[in-house]
Amino acid sequence: MTALSNLEEDFILKAIEESKRLDGRQPYDYRRTKIEFGVERGCCMVHMGDTRILAQVSCEVVEPKENRPNEGQLFVNLELSPMASTTFEAGRLSDYGIELNRLLERTVKDSRAVDVESLCIVAGEKVWKIRLDVHVLNHDGNILDSACIAALAALSHFRRPDVTVIGESVTIHSPQDRDPVPLNVHHIPVCVTFAFYHKGKRLLVDPTEKEEKVMEGTMVVGMNVHRELCTMQVTGSMLILKEQIIRCCQIGVVKVSELTELIKQALEKDKTARAEGKKFGFAESHPKKSITSKVIPEQTLDTSDVEDEVSRIMETAELPEQVSSKLEIKKPGLGQIGDGLTNSWLDDGDADEAEEEENGNSKEEDEMEGAIGSEDEDEEEEEEEEEKKMIVTKPKAKDKRKGKSKAYVSDSEEEETFTLDNADLDVIQGTKSQKLSEELDLTAALKKPSDKTKSRGNTRAKGGKKKWKKEQNIKDRP
Amino acid sequence: MAASMDDFEPRVVLPGDSLMGHIPGELHGKMTLGPGLRQDETKIFSTKAGILKRKNPHTFWIDCHQKRYVPAKGDKVLGVVTQKAGDVFRVDIGGQSQAILSYLAFEGATKRNRPNVQVGDVVYAKLLVANRDMEPELVCIDSSGRSQGLGVVGSDGFMFRCTLGLVRRLLLKDCPMLKFLGEKISYEIAIGMNGRIWVRAKSIHTTIAVVTALTNCEFMSEDDMKKMLRKLVAAGFHDSRPKPN
Amino acid sequence: MTSNPENNSSVEIRPIGSLQSCISKPDGSAVFTQGDTSVMAAVYGPGDVKPNKALMDKATVTVTYKPKIGISGVREKALERMIRNTCETVLLTTLFPRSSVDIIVQEIQDAGALLACSINAACLAMINAGIPMKCTVAASCCMMGKDEELIMDPTKEQTKDAECVLTSAIDSSAHSLIASSMQGSCSVEQYHKLMSVCQKACDKVFEFYREAMERTLSKP
Numbered sequence: 001m002t003a004l005s006n007l008e009e010d011f012i013l014k015a016i017e018e019s020k021r022l023d024g025r026q027p028y029d030y031r032r033t034k035i036e037f038g039v040e041r042g043c044c045m046v047h048m049g050d051t052r053i054l055a056q057v058s059c060e061v062v063e064p065k066e067n068r069p070n071e072g073q074l075f076v077n078l079e080l081s082p083m084a085s086t087t088f089e090a091g092r093l094s095d096y097g098i099e100l101n102r103l104l105e106r107t108v109k110d111s112r113a114v115d116v117e118s119l120c121i122v123a124g125e126k127v128w129k130i131r132l133d134v135h136v137l138n139h140d141g142n143i144l145d146s147a148c149i150a151a152l153a154a155l156s157h158f159r160r161p162d163v164t165v166i167g168e169s170v171t172i173h174s175p176q177d178r179d180p181v182p183l184n185v186h187h188i189p190v191c192v193t194f195a196f197y198h199k200g201k202r203l204l205v206d207p208t209e210k211e212e213k214v215m216e217g218t219m220v221v222g223m224n225v226h227r228e229l230c231t232m233q234v235t236g237s238m239l240i241l242k243e244q245i246i247r248c249c250q251i252g253v254v255k256v257s258e259l260t261e262l263i264k265q266a267l268e269k270d271k272t273a274r275a276e277g278k279k280f281g282f283a284e285s286h287p288k289k290s291i292t293s294k295v296i297p298e299q300t301l302d303t304s305d306v307e308d309e310v311s312r313i314m315e316t317a318e319l320p321e322q323v324s325s326k327l328e329i330k331k332p333g334l335g336q337i338g339d340g341l342t343n344s345w346l347d348d349g350d351a352d353e354a355e356e357e358e359n360g361n362s363k364e365e366d367e368m369e370g371a372i373g374s375e376d377e378d379e380e381e382e383e384e385e386e387e388k389k390m391i392v393t394k395p396k397a398k399d400k401r402k403g404k405s406k407a408y409v410s411d412s413e414e415e416e417t418f419t420l421d422n423a424d425l426d427v428i429q430g431t432k433s434q435k436l437s438e439e440l441d442l443t444a445a446l447k448k449p450s451d452k453t454k455s456r457g458n459t460r461a462k463g464g465k466k467k468w469k470k471e472q473n474i475k476d477r478p
Numbered sequence: 479m480a481a482s483m484d485d486f487e488p489r490v491v492l493p494g495d496s497l498m499g500h501i502p503g504e505l506h507g508k509m510t511l512g513p514g515l516r517q518d519e520t521k522i523f524s525t526k527a528g529i530l531k532r533k534n535p536h537t538f539w540i541d542c543h544q545k546r547y548v549p550a551k552g553d554k555v556l557g558v559v560t561q562k563a564g565d566v567f568r569v570d571i572g573g574q575s576q577a578i579l580s581y582l583a584f585e586g587a588t589k590r591n592r593p594n595v596q597v598g599d600v601v602y603a604k605l606l607v608a609n610r611d612m613e614p615e616l617v618c619i620d621s622s623g624r625s626q627g628l629g630v631v632g633s634d635g636f637m638f639r640c641t642l643g644l645v646r647r648l649l650l651k652d653c654p655m656l657k658f659l660g661e662k663i664s665y666e667i668a669i670g671m672n673g674r675i676w677v678r679a680k681s682i683h684t685t686i687a688v689v690t691a692l693t694n695c696e697f698m699s700e701d702d703m704k705k706m707l708r709k710l711v712a713a714g715f716h717d718s719r720p721k722p723n
Numbered sequence: 724m725t726s727n728p729e730n731n732s733s734v735e736i737r738p739i740g741s742l743q744s745c746i747s748k749p750d751g752s753a754v755f756t757q758g759d760t761s762v763m764a765a766v767y768g769p770g771d772v773k774p775n776k777a778l779m780d781k782a783t784v785t786v787t788y789k790p791k792i793g794i795s796g797v798r799e800k801a802l803e804r805m806i807r808n809t810c811e812t813v814l815l816t817t818l819f820p821r822s823s824v825d826i827i828v829q830e831i832q833d834a835g836a837l838l839a840c841s842i843n844a845a846c847l848a849m850i851n852a853g854i855p856m857k858c859t860v861a862a863s864c865c866m867m868g869k870d871e872e873l874i875m876d877p878t879k880e881q882t883k884d885a886e887c888v889l890t891s892a893i894d895s896s897a898h899s900l901i902a903s904s905m906q907g908s909c910s911v912e913q914y915h916k917l918m919s920v921c922q923k924a925c926d927k928v929f930e931f932y933r934e935a936m937e938r939t940l941s942k943p
Contacts, residue, residue, distance in 0.1 A: 003570070005558040006598035007676075011636040015682045022686060038832055039759050043791075045831075050747040054831065056791045082787055083765040083827040085748055090787045090827075091795075133792055135829060137763065138746035282754075282761055282831060291942060294935035295740035301875060301923050303734055310915045319911070490937045493813075493850065494858025494896040516815075516855070523896070525815060525855035527936050543940070544853030546750040546768065548819075574769045574822035610820055697942045 004213050012214050016197050016204065023049075023208065028251055030206045033146075033259070035153055035266035039281035041180065042158030046150040049208065050140035052084075055150035056133050057158040061172070064120070064127040072119020072127040076105045077134065078147060084139040100144055103233060104134065107189050107222040108151050111230035115184035121163050121170060128160060130183065141208040144220060145259075148191040153263050156185050157270065189230040190259045191222040192252040200240045203248070205255065219245070221252040225260050491530045491540065497522040512539025544642050547572045547672035549608035554628070556637060556670030557616065559599050567595060569603070569616055572639075572672045577614040579603060584618045585625035593630070600631040600676065602668050631668060635678030638689050642673050644696040655695045658707050659688060687713075734875040736863075736924055739931050743851045743939055749827075751852020755844035757876060759834035764844035766852040768824030776823070781816035783823045788841070791830045802828075802838060809842055809862070809892050809902045815855040824854060835878040836864035838890045838904060843928060850936065860901055861928035862892040865917045867909055873916065875924055889917045893925040 012022065019027055031049030038045070042057030064071060078101045080088040088094070093101070108114070119128035132155065134147050159180030162173045195207040195215040204211060207218075217236020223229055229249070234240070328336045497515065511517065514526040515538060524530065528542030547555075549571065557569035557577060567579040579601065584593040595601065603616035618628040631637075648656060648669055659665065665679040665688050675692065679685040687710055695703055737758030746752045749765035756762075769782055776783050786807040788799045810826060826848065828841050842862035849856060866877045866885040874881055882888050887907030894901050900918075909917070 003558065003560060003598070005600045005637060006596070007600045007631065007633060007635065007637055009598075010633060011682070011685070015686065018682055020682055020686060022689070024686065024690065038761075039834075040832060043832065052746055054791070054829070058792045079789070081789055081827060081829060082825065083746070083749060083752075083763075083789075083829060086767055086770070090789075131792065135789060135791070137765075137829060138748050140747060281759065282756075290742075292743040292745070292939050293741065294931070294938050295738060296931055296934070297738045298735055299927060300735045301920065301927065303873070303920055303923065306916055306919050306923075309919050310912060313915050313919075314912060490933070490940050492859055492895070492933055492936060493856035494894070496896075514855075523857075525857070526853050527850045527940075528853075529940055542853050543744075543851075544750075546770070546852065546854075548769065574771060574819060610818060 004210065008210065009214050012210060013197060016202050016211075019202075021204065022210065025206075027203070028205045028255075030255065030258070031208075033149070033262055035149065035262060036282055037153075037157055037266065037270045042154050044150050044154040044157055045282060046146045046153070048142060048146040048149075048206070050138055051142060051146050052137040053143070053146045053150040054135045054137055055147070055154040056135075057154045058131050058133070059128050059158075059160045060131070061121065061126050062129045064124065069124040070120050071116040073129040074109050074114055074116060075129060075131045076101070076108055076151070077132065078104050078136070079134065080136050080139075080143075084136045088136075088139070099235070100147065103144055103191070103220060103222075103231065104147055104151060107148055107191055107231045108132070108155070111187075111189045111222070111224075113152065113185060113187055113189055113230075114155055115186060118184045122165060126170060130155075130158075130160075139209060141210075141212050142193050142206050145191050145193050145206065148189070148222070149259060149263060152185070152188045152190070153266060155183055156188070156263070156267055158183055187224040187226065187228070188260050188263060189222050189224045190256045190263075191220050191231065192248075192255045194219045194221070194248050194251075196236065196238055196240065200238045200244065203244070205251065219248055221248055223249070223252050223256045225257050227253055486532050488529050488531045488541075490528070491524045492527045493523075493525055495524045497524065497530075497538065508536060510537040512537060514540025514542060541643070541646075545673065547642060549573045549577070549605055549614040550671075551605055551608045553605045553608070553671040554669075555603060555605060555616070555672040556631070556668060556674040556676055557601050557603060557672075559595055559597055559601060562595075562597060567601075569601060571605075571614065571616075571670075572674065573614060575613055577605070577616045579616040579618070583616070584629060585623065595630055600637055602628050602631055602670065602676070604628060627668075631676055632678070635666065635676055636685050636689060637674055637676045638693065640673055640675060640693060641696065642671075644692070645669055645671060645673055645675070647696065648675075648692070654700050655692065655703055658703055659691060662707065662711050663688060734873060734920065736876040736927060739928065741847055741931070741935050743847065743935070749848075749852070751848045751850070751854070753844055753847035753851050754831070755840055755847055757836055757840050757843075758878070759832055760836055760840045761831040762837070762840045762844040763829045763831055764841070764848035765827045765829075766824065766845075766848045766854065767827075768852065768854055769819040769822040770825070772821060772823035777821045780820050782814070782819040784811045784814060784816065784826070785823065786810065786826045786828065786845070789827065789829045791833070802841065805838060805902055805904055806841055806845055809860055810845055810849065812901050813846070813856050813858055813860050813894060814849065815857055818855055824849075833879065835880075835882055836876050836890070838862065839864040839876075839892075842892050842902075847932065847935075850932070858894045858896040859929065859932055860892050860894050861925040861932070862890060862902070863921045863924035863928065864888065864890045865921045865924070867907075867913055867917060871913065873920060875920060887913070887917070889914070889921060891918060891921045891925075893922055895929050898922065898926075 015021065016027075021027065023031070025031065032047075034047040036045045036047075037043060040056075044055045046053045046055075062073065065073065078097065080093065080097045080100075082088050082090045088097070114130065119130065121127055132151055134151055136143050136147070159182055161175065162178040162181050164171050164173070192205065193207065195204045195211060196202070196217045196219070197204070197215055200216070207215060215236070217234065217238040217240075219235075219240070220231060220233045221229070222231030325337055330336055498521075509522075511522065514524055514528060516523060516525050524540055526540050526542045526544075528540040530538060531541050532538050549555075555571045557571040557579075559567050559579075560570050560576060561568040565581055567581070568576045569579050571577050581587060581592055582589070587593050601616075601618065603618045604620070605614055606617045607615040618625060620626050620628075647653065656667070663679060663684055665677055665684070667678075668676040670676075677685055677688050677692070679688055691706060691710060694706065698706070738756075740756040742754040744752060745754050745763070746765060749767050751766040752764065754761060754763045772783050784807055786803045788803045788806065789795065790799055806826070806828060810824075814824060816824070826845050828845060830837065830841075839862040842860065846860045850859065864876055866874050866882055866888040868874055868881070868885055874885075877885065877888070885907060887905065887909040890904045891900060892902040893899070905914075
């Protein structure tokens with residue numbers, strides 16, 4: 001989001017020319033890398049400097065692919081979480097994300113690091129599908145290397161349920177019955193990323209995010225400890241000499257052995273912690289002495305007064321009204337459940353005493369869907385109900401409004417209320433037999449809005465009729 | 479007997495804490511509420527988690543650790559020019575929206591004599607307008623038309639980001655860190671209230687050293703700072719070292 | 724973590740832990756653990772917002788919940804909505820019109836009480852980011868098992884046999900209910916019982932927030 005300024009760019013490039021890096025590393029040094037495992041099997045978190053990656057392995061039984069009936073499946077999914085950087089969007093994978101995904105897949109899957117034939121349960125019918133989810137939690141450069149380490153560490157850490165096949169029957173044992181079985185990991189391919197600068201003359205290993213922004217191109221070399229090359233990719237706008245490639249591979253050999261050693265040590269540490277019954281998991285690896293971390297042990301809650309409090313609440317609080325849900329059919333296409341609100345238009349002072357029961361209201365709204373012919377009448381009934389609603393909710397302006405359009409709860413007392421008396425009610429209900437000329441009077445009255453009421457928040461999505469204050473005008477009518 | 483106001487000790491508060499519970503003694507007359515405190519009818523409560531501090535006689539504020547900058551009028555900030563649009567530059571200052579810097583807000587700038595500012599340059603400017611409803615506006619001159627050190631920052635040196643707490647600490651009167659550094663290393667510095675600091679020293683080596691020293695010193699005591707500086711000098715980061723080639 | 728049905732005077736909550744400012748990029752971040760359940764939350768804000776999503780009078784709060792396994796589905800959307808409504812209630816959104824507050828919640832380990840842990844992590848992350856808030860919010864989870872057995876902060880296995888599981892979020896200033904999510908069925912009396920136990924547990928979480936902040940702010 002925030003682009004690098006020319007100043008920063010120039011400085012970093014000049015520093016690289018002098019073989020200096022911002023954090024004081026040598027050009028071929030990796031940042032401090034830490035590997036932690038969680039309580040669940042197959043859960044791994046990698047810290048590489050400030051870059052954080054979380055990987056999780058899971059499995060399920062599926063049908064194998066048609067062209068490979070004897071092999072299990074390995075599915076690799078890398079997600080650039082919006083947590084990692086403001087440039088990452090949730091859901092959509094950018095070009096960068098797709099590239100990383102593909103590279104990770106090639107390194108882990110295509111190099112046959114995991115033996116997929118051993119994942120077969122019944123040939124042609126049931127195989128294990130291993131799913132690897134890698135989440136990038138913080139982006140400070142070199143996501144690929146750390147994602148690779150996390151992936152391979154998680155795959156080595158994972159245990160799948162044990163399976164026995166006797167003739168036709170297949171039994172998948174739960175972890176309580178039989179110890180889960182590790183995956184068959186042949187070798188550990190690790191990626192080493194090189195960033196190139198100054199027309200390919202200078203290179204850095206493990207670039208940070210700022211260094212990545214100013215680089216000309218990058219080369220990824222994936223290798224294992226046996227000096228077998230698993231992946232190689234060169235991206236960017238530069239031309240490099242073949243001597244550079246050989247040099248990078250040689251540097252890669254050294255780095256890969258260091259990183260593989262780290263993975264093995266972390267796996268060993270976790271294994272001994274589990275075997276000896278000590279605590280393990282992420283919580284254990286938090287730096288306890290740091291002031292940013294805090295842990296409190298298990299504590300008990302005193303619930304001795306809960307019973308008393310509950311009985312007190314039950315006595316003092318009002319129980320919600322029981323709602324009758326009997327359907328009355330008034331006429332074809334018009335049904336009613338409940339009685340609705342009591343008519344508060346008859347007395348002026350009843351607005352505050354109106355009941356809160358809105359169940360009748362909402363059910364009557366449902367009847368709108370069914371009404372076909374008598375639209376006018378229904379609309380007016382609807383208006384009535386809505387107006388009743390308006391009167392009811394105004395004195396308690398802070399209640400949440402159940403309108404179709406969600407409005408911001410307004411504490412304003414500015415909205416005016418209005419009431420229609422019995423005569424007006426008859427007028428409205430009798431409109432279906434009215435002649436046009438009489439209706440014209442109504443519209444004339446509407447054209448003289450002496451007091452407008454702005455219906456904020458209660459405009460229905462269907463039409464949005466505004467209520468005019470008709471009180472004075474209608475009273476004038478004969 | 480109510481405790482007197484002099485007994486007030488800075489203490490940790492969380493959002494939603496009412497100020498009344500933390501101030502001993504009675505409160506008379508006017509009270510000045512600084513950042514992090516808010517009044518809601520009769521109640522005064524804190525909106526951030528931090529340390530409640532007081533300056534005589536009745537000024538309170540909350541000191542908190544924060545990374546994100548919220549523009550405030552009068553702050554001097556370091557911004558990066560991202561766009562040239564018509565008569566203005568759009569400058570990114572790290573807030574919620576980009577700020578505007580007019581072509582004419584530079585010393586000696588007229589309609590014909592445009593300032594030499596390119597996209598990607600770093601400018602040290604002052605916030606003229608900064609409230610939540612409007613886009614912030616920057617100027618590189620003061621009210622009399624002189625630049626007073628504001629303007630485009632040179633093409634040398636390095637700019638890095640830090641927390642707002644570090645910036646406030648460095649801008650205190652008699653900041654020990656800057657003085658200690660200055661005794662051994664000669665350097666130029668521009669501190670932006672938006673958590674960005676620009677440093678320039680004689681060589682890349684020394685600049686990196688100064689940047690590292692400043693980033694690490696936020697929570698150090700004076701003794702720790704002196705120790706770190708001694709280590710830097712021992713590693714050769716001072717002016718008498720010949721420039722590495 | 725269970726209560727003796729005969730001596731129903733106390734229930735236990737699992738150890739609570741937190742880690743603040745754990746990642747460098749976001750403006751605020753925190754990891755919150757309850758027993759083995761661990762959730763990481765990160766906050767970016769107040770920041771830029773797309774013009775079509777900008778609100779004229781307040782900040783747009785968005786929550787993204789990322790599960791550990793698989794892609795986000797309907798369940799995650801429901802969690803996002805719950806967390807969003809809770810966070811929007813406590814943030815002073817009117818101080819930042821036309822800006823956005825993005826909260827990202829990542830599940831690290833799920834061993835029960837996931838929604839409660841997520842809300843707590845989000846609240847800690849917002850405190851860490853220094854975004855102005857009206858008050859803090861804490862959530863806790865409580866279940867009613869067979870024979871009216873009240874279990875506080877249940878694990879995943881315990882919730883499998885539950886009659887009713889209630890997660891509720893309480894605010895720190897008025898101790899009133901901000902959000903509540905219930906699965907299963909129970910009588911009105913049982914509901915009130917669960918609610919008051921949840922409130923007590925939330926008080927413990929508020930104490931924890933205070934202790935954690937005092938520790939973080941202990942250096943000058």
